[in-house]
Amino acid sequence: MAEVTYLEALRQGLWEELERDENVFMLGEDIGEYGGAFKVTEGFLEKFGAGRIIDTPISEAAIVGAAAGAAHMGMRPIAEMQFIDFISCAYDMLTNYVATARYRAGLATPIVVRGPSGGYVRGGPFHSQMPEAAFFHTPGLKLVCPATARDAKGLIKSAVRDDDPVIYFEHKFLYRRIKEDLPDDEEILTPIGKARVAREGSDLTIITWSAMVWKCLDAAEELASSDGASVEVLDLRSLIPMDDAAILGSVRKTNRVLIVHEDTRTGGIAGEITSRINEGAFEWLDAPVRRVTAHDTPIPYAPTLEDYVLPGADDVVEAARLLLAY
Amino acid sequence: MAEVTYLEALRQGLWEELERDENVFMLGEDIGEYGGAFKVTEGFLEKFGAGRIIDTPISEAAIVGAAAGAAHMGMRPIAEMQFIDFISCAYDMLTNYVATARYRAGLATPIVVRGPSGGYVRGGPFHSQMPEAAFFHTPGLKLVCPATARDAKGLIKSAVRDDDPVIYFEHKFLYRRIKEDLPDDEEILTPIGKARVAREGSDLTIITWSAMVWKCLDAAEELASSDGASVEVLDLRSLIPMDDAAILGSVRKTNRVLIVHEDTRTGGIAGEITSRINEGAFEWLDAPVRRVTAHDTPIPYAPTLEDYVLPGADDVVEAARLLLAY
C-alpha cells in the first residue's frame, strides 16, 4: 500500500498501460521534455522515448485526428488536451469523424482523449470548463470522469483498453487534493459503465460524479449530523455508458433524487438523468427530481464570483433539505 | 396575401432586413453568384452587391469569427453554413468566443448564424444533422427553429435585430414542402422566446419544434379522430430562451406531457425540458414525462434506415396513447 494523489494514480495508470502494450502511445502539447502542463507525464519521455511520447504543434484537431488514424491501424493512442477547454477546437473531429467511424464505416477507433477539467482553481472562463455535456450528445463517444484516486487509475487503464473512443475528464481541483492508499501488488481496473455507491443511504439519493462527489459527501455528512438524514451518494464514474440500473435502483429505494453537477444548468446532464428517472421510476418518486448545478454563465475569474457560480456543499445541503421535507 | 414556401418566406425576411438596415450583410460559401446551395440568396448579389453578399473560402471558423468582429463594430452580419452540419467546424469560435463576449468583456455580438438543418431528405450522416443540443448547453447563444413559413420569416427578421448572437436552424425538409399565405402589406416579426400553440387541447401536451411540429399535428389529428383525444401541440419556436411559462401553463392544464424532437435521445433537449417540468409542475403530472426522439445513432443514408432512426407521426401516436392511458 502506498498513499498516492489523484494525479499520481492517473500517472501510474498511464505508465502501466504504456509498459503493458507497445501499441499504446501518447501525443499532446508539451508532454515530452516538459512532462505536461500539470506534470502528469513527468519522466515519460525518458522512459518511453520520443517515438511514443510525442510533442505536437498547437493543433487539437490534428492531435485527435492523428490519434484516430493511428487507432484504425491498431494503435492505442492517448491524446492530451493541455486544458480540456481546448477540446472545443477538436469538436468537429471528435463528433463527426471519431464518433461515427464505427457506425458508418466499421472502423475501430480506440483512442483516449484526456485533459484537466473543471473549476474551483481560479482559472477563469477558459481554464475551468467541464464540457462533458458537449460530447454527451453525440452517439459513439464514451465519457469517463473519475472522482477518486483509485478510479483515476482504474478508469484510465480501462479507457486505454476500451475498443471505443473515450474522453477522460480528469479534475484538476482533485489532482493534488485527493490522496488515497492504493495497493502496489494488485492491478486496478475500474469497469467503464458501473456507478459506485460512495455512501449508502435510504432517505435521498444524490447522483453525481467527478469533483462534486466530494462536495456531496460533505453535504451528506452534514445532513446526517444536523438533520439525522440518511443520504445515498451515487458516483456515476462514467456518463456514457450511464449506469441506469444503479440510478433506478437507488431511486426506487430512496424515492427522492437530487442530481448535482458542476456544469451549467441548462443543457447539463442532469436533464437526461431526470428524463431517464421519469421514464423508469416515476411511480417511485415522492418528490420532483431536483438539481444543483452551476449557474448559466461562463466561469468567472474572481474567487468570489467563481464560488458563487459553481455549486458548493451548502447548495447541496439546502436542496436536499427541500427534498427531504417534500 | 401571397402563397409562399418556407424557403421563400425566409428569403423575404433576409431581403427585407438587408433593405432596411445597411449594417446588415451576409457571408458564406457560394451565397453570391450561385445564390446558395439551396438558393436561399438567389438574386441577392445582384440587388445588394458583392460588398454585402460575400462569398467566402471554406472556413467556417473564419466566417463566424469575422462575423463576430464585424458585429463588435456595429454591423449585423448573417453567416450562412452551407449545411448546418458544418457548424461543428466553428464550434470553438461560437462557444468560446462569441457566446462569452458579452459576459466576459461587455462586447455586443449581434450575429446570426443560419443554415439548412435536419433530416428526412436522405442526406446521410453529414447532411442531416439537427445540432441544436450542441449549442443549447453554452450560455450566451440564442437558438431559433421555425416550423412555419410565417415564423421562418418572422424569426429571421427578429434574429437579425436581436442584440445577441442567434443560431437559426432552418429545416431543409420544410423548405419547399410548407406553403402558407402571408400578408404582403404587414411586417412579420416573431418575438424570440415565445412559444406558439399550434393546436389547442386538454388531455395531453406535446412539446416540440421545427419539422416535428408537423408530424405532431398529424399525430394529434389521428389521436382526435381515432381516440377522441384532445391533444395540445406547443411549438417552442426558440430553445434559448425557452418559454417556460407556456410549457408549465400547458402542463398544468393537461397534466400529461410528451416531448418530441428530431435529435438523438441521449443528451437531447427533452432532458432539460423534463427537468424544468419536474421542478416547476411536478404536482400537476398525472404521468411521467415521456419523449419521442431519434435513436442514438448517426443519421444513416438508406431511406429505410433513416425512417427507422428518425421519429415519425406513428411513434408520436404510440407514445401519446401510452400517456393517455396512464
Place this chain on the structure above:
Amino acid sequence: MESALTPAAPPADLTQENLLEIYYFLRLTRSLEEQLVNLYRQGKVIGGLYRSLGQEGESVATSYALRPGDILSPLIRNLGSMLVKGAQPVEVLRQYMAKTSSPTAGREMNIHFNDLDKGFLGQISHLGDMVPVMAGIALTFKMRVERRVGMVYVGDGAMSTGAFHEGVNFAAVQKLPLVVVVENNGYAFSTPVHKQTRVASLADKGRSYGIASYTVDGNDVLAVYGLARQLIEAARSGEGTQMLEVVTYRRKGHAEHDDQRYQSEEELALWEGNDPIDRYVSRIGDAGWATPDDLERIDSRIEREISEAVGTAESDPLPEGESAIGGVFA
C-alpha cells in the same frame, strides 16, 4: 522544391501491361460514372451524384503510383483512385443506391466507404478532416518502421479549412510518409480558386510547411504518374511529407443538380479539348504501346463488367429498418 509543368517521358517502370491497365481504370471510372448518371436520372440513386469528368487522369495516375500496403484517402472526385486500389464497381453502385449489401450496409452514401486491407480509407463530408487522420496512419507507418506511404487528396477549396492546415503541418513537422495531392480543379462548388486564396500557385502552400511541393499538368496521365511515383518513393525513403498539385478542371457541376452557371462555355470547351483520357489514348497509341484493338477489348470488358454489376446491385434490397441500430459502440 522545384516545379514541373512539362509532360514527362513515359516512366521507365511502366510495362505495356501497366499502360493498358491504367487505360482500363481511366475508362472504368468514366463509364461507371456515366452509368450512375443513368441510374440517377431514373431516380435510383438515393442522394446526390458527384462526377469526376475531366479529373479521372490525376486520380488514376496518383493512386496507380502507390504500392500494395500503401493507403490513400479519396475525396468525392476520386472514384478512380478507389477503383485502382481495388474498390469494386458493384460496391460503388450499391453505395449510391443504399443497398443492404453495400460496404456500409446502407449507412453511408456514394464512395464514402473503406477497405484498409485493400488500401483506402473512406472520407467524411467535412472537408479537411481526412488530412490529420491520414497523418495518423502515416505516423503508424513511421512508428512501426514499415516502408509504407499514405496519400491524401485535398481540393483547392478544402485547403482553406483549419483541419487541412493542422494536418499538413503536423505531418510535415513529424516528417511523416504522407503525400498530399492537391486537386486544383478551378472551383470549389461555385467558388473559383481566386476567391479561395490569394496565392497564385497552390504548391506555395506546401512550401510554407517546409515540405517539397510540386505542380504538374493534371491531365497528363504519365506526367502525373511519374511525379507522383517520385514523391511517393521520397516519402517512403524517409524524406517526409510531400505535396503534389495537379492542375485540372471539373467539367461537370459540383453535383449533378448544379447548373454550372458560373462556368463559361469557352472554359468548358477549352478543357473538353484537354481531356485526360483522350490525351492518354493518343499518347499510348502514338507511341505504339497500344493498338485500337487493345483498347476496344478493354472497353467491351468494362461494358460487360458494369452491366453485370448494375444487374447485381439493382436486384439487391434496401436494408431492413431495424438494422439501423447497433454498431455505434464495439
Place this chain on the structure above:
Amino acid sequence: MESALTPAAPPADLTQENLLEIYYFLRLTRSLEEQLVNLYRQGKVIGGLYRSLGQEGESVATSYALRPGDILSPLIRNLGSMLVKGAQPVEVLRQYMAKTSSPTAGREMNIHFNDLDKGFLGQISHLGDMVPVMAGIALTFKMRVERRVGMVYVGDGAMSTGAFHEGVNFAAVQKLPLVVVVENNGYAFSTPVHKQTRVASLADKGRSYGIASYTVDGNDVLAVYGLARQLIEAARSGEGTQMLEVVTYRRKGHAEHDDQRYQSEEELALWEGNDPIDRYVSRIGDAGWATPDDLERIDSRIEREISEAVGTAESDPLPEGESAIGGVFA
C-alpha cells in the same frame, strides 16, 4: 515580398518627443510586470502571471506605429501594445487581482480586457481565434471605406492552429487592411519552433497566403517601428493584408511557475545581452536624442505612477458573489 533584417535608420516621422514616449512605454511595460511579480509572490495575483521580458520592444514598436482609430488585438505577451493603446496600469493591476473595479469586474483575468474606443480588443485564451475576429473588424473598415487598420498578434505556436489559417486566408483573399504580427520568440510554452513547424522562416507562411511578408529583428525597436509603419500604411492604402515576423526571445518561462528547464543558460545569456530596452537606450543616447536625465525623469514618473496604481488597485474590493450573474444576454 522582400525580407529585411538590417536595423533601419530612425524613421523620419519620429520626433524626439516620440522617442521619449517610446522609452516610457518600454520601461512602463517592464516595470509594471516586475511589480506584478512582487504581487504574485505575495499571493495577490489570483491566477498565473505571464511575462513579456525581452519582447517589450516589438510590442511597443508595432503598436506605436498604429494611428488613432486603428484597432489591435494583443496576446498574453503584449502588455506593451495595450499600454501604448491607452490601457492604464491600474486596470491591469485590477485585472490580475480580480478586483470589482477591474475593466471586466473580476470576470476575466490578466490582460484579457478591451476598449474598442481606445483601440484594443481583448483576447480569449484559445489561440488563433482572434485572427478571424480581427479580420471581421478589418472587414468593417473596408466596407465603410474608413482608412483604419487592424493589427493582430500571433505566436510561433499559435500559427499551428486552424483558426489562424482560416483567419489569415480570409483576410488575404478579401484584401482586408490587417497587419499580422508574428512573434517568433523561440518557444510555445516548452515547445521550440522547430517542433512547431518545419519551415525555416515563419514569414514564408505569409507568402503562402499571397500576402506581403517580412522579417525583422524584433529587439531593434526602431527597425520594428519603421517596418511596421510601412506595412500599416500599405494596408491602409488598400494593399491588403500584411505580415510582419518579429524575431525575438521569451526570456522568462511560459508563466511565472514554469521552471524553464528547456531553455539553456547560454541561450538565456545570449538574449539577455540583446535586450531591446538596453539597445534602445544606447541607440537614442548615442544618437543624442535623449540624455540620461531625460530617461531618469521618465523612470521616476513610472515609479510614481505604478506605486500609485498599486495602492489604488490593492485597496479595491473583490466583486460581490451575486454580481457573477447577469450580462450573459443583452
